[in-house]
Amino acid sequence: MVKLQQDRAVRTRETIIRGAAEVFDQYGFNGASISRIMKRAGVSQGAMYFHFKSKEDLARAVMNAQPDTVIPRLDSRGLQRIVDMTFVWAWQIQQDVLLRAGVRLTNEQEGTSVRDASPYQEWARILEITLRQAQEEGEVVASADVRQFSEFLVSACTGMQMYANAVSGRRDLPERVVAMWRILLPGVAAGRIAESIDLNPRRFV
Amino acid sequence: MVKLQQDRAVRTRETIIRGAAEVFDQYGFNGASISRIMKRAGVSQGAMYFHFKSKEDLARAVMNAQPDTVIPRLDSRGLQRIVDMTFVWAWQIQQDVLLRAGVRLTNEQEGTSVRDASPYQEWARILEITLRQAQEEGEVVASADVRQFSEFLVSACTGMQMYANAVSGRRDLPERVVAMWRILLPGVAAGRIAESIDLNPRRFV
Known part of the structure; x- marks a missing residue:
């Protein structure tokens, strides 16, 4: 009862x-x-x-429900899981009102009575855990500062969705995410791991 | 008269x-x-x-006055000029109300009657011109897509200032910009150019 x-x-x-x-x-x-x-x-x-x-x-x-709309959909691991997180996020933000509202509220804080950095920090924490594991397993270069990289990824995704929203109503966001990985993978993926990463943004659709 | x-x-x-x-x-x-x-x-x-x-x-x-608060302060060229643009921007956003208001208005558009993608696009255009020149002079790897890289830089800086604003009132923004360049330079700087880039964010202060 x-x-x-x-x-x-x-x-x-x-x-x-x-x-x-x-x-x-x-x-x-x-x-x-x-x-x-x-x-x-x-x-x-x-x-x-x-x-x-x-x-x-x-x-x-x-704002803090954002990861719940993305993480349960993932089934990969290592660096591919990080990439997939950004792909699922870029897709879900167009489909799922819970994620889209969470992102909007997080980014609009300056003009409101809400002050909460935790949505940024929680995304960074989730990325950092997966990245650190990928680094221990040799998929991420040893010289990478995984904490800084995680916070940078959250920042870059935040800005990409704003840019995409301004120029295309977010329709080109998945392509922007792919472009980001083409820029980032050469510096962060160890050995020949980059070649094995699937950069099709619709692999979860 | x-x-x-x-x-x-x-x-x-x-x-x-x-x-x-x-x-x-x-x-x-x-x-x-x-x-x-x-x-x-x-x-x-x-x-x-x-x-x-x-x-x-x-x-x-x-919104469209943003570059005027940054570009006239630059005196370097090539890839260093791109780096300096982000350093001056990160400093000026804390000092110059014209830049700070321009950034705020650009990012708050969703909740207002203003719709204007041109501040993002103008920054990307300025970066692209300098990057293309740096690529022609052999400072940027030939494989880099300078248009995509320019748009990504604008996105990343947009998101970094929002993250920095949420966690530190933007005080740690210069350090975040340095962290970004440590991540990006290995993939974009040709040959040994990265070693000659000055990553002191206060070199313009």
Whole structure:
């Protein structure tokens, strides 16, 4: 019985987060309101305030859900897994409102009352773990600073999606990701690993 | 006489753009108003509407003034000039309200009525011209696609300043730019050129 109630609470929370993502994606942080999100998610005021106390709380939950929209779709390892992470991300940002809203909120922070560096740092942490393992297994050059490289990857992807959004409504983002890897792989891939990396951005579609 | 009037018109326009930059830097696009900008710049309504018809016009002028805050400070050439462009930019964004407001407006477009990809494209064009010349002079590897590399540099710098803003209020941006060049130079610099590149981010301070 307690288990059933917990399941329902988890589902309600997810419903609210998805509703919030839809509203944030459409209106941005400043244009969104809790009442609009309640309506979109179809939940009562009681359910909303049980899970989230403020619009800032909701924004933080949406921003920090980004990795959940990407990581479960991966099945590769090593350097290919890093590449795939960026491919899946570039695809999902066009398909999944939860990821797109999370990215928008993360990048629009300066004009809002939300201040949270953790979405950047969490992506960097996930990349760093995989990169360090790839380095230990000899796929990444020993001289690479994997922490700096991970933070740089997050920065580059952040900027690429903004550039792509400005020039093509993000349609050319997958091609930009491929171009990035053609630039980065020669410096980071050890030995002849680069030749074995699949750079087809649609390998997950 | 006509010349004097023209000079005065140019100065008034610059005064307005700087006042607009200060207001946009502080309040963002949506929080700024023409009347506040007029007040900040100390110009009359007549002078304002002679130069700019709308807040969108003002935002576009500020966004597109970015290169003017960086390029005149450069005195190097070849690949060092590209590196220096990023160093001066990383320094100026902390010092010069015109550059900082231009960057903020460019990146905040999604939530506003301004749509203008030209600040990204103009930076890419400037980088591409210098990179192509460096490639012709043998400083950049022949296999590099200088157009893609230029657009990637703009993307990476855009994302780095957002990451740096979130984690350090941009204080660590120069160090992030150095880390980027340590990652990129091995793949793009021809022969032993990388060894002669000065990676001291304060060489222009």
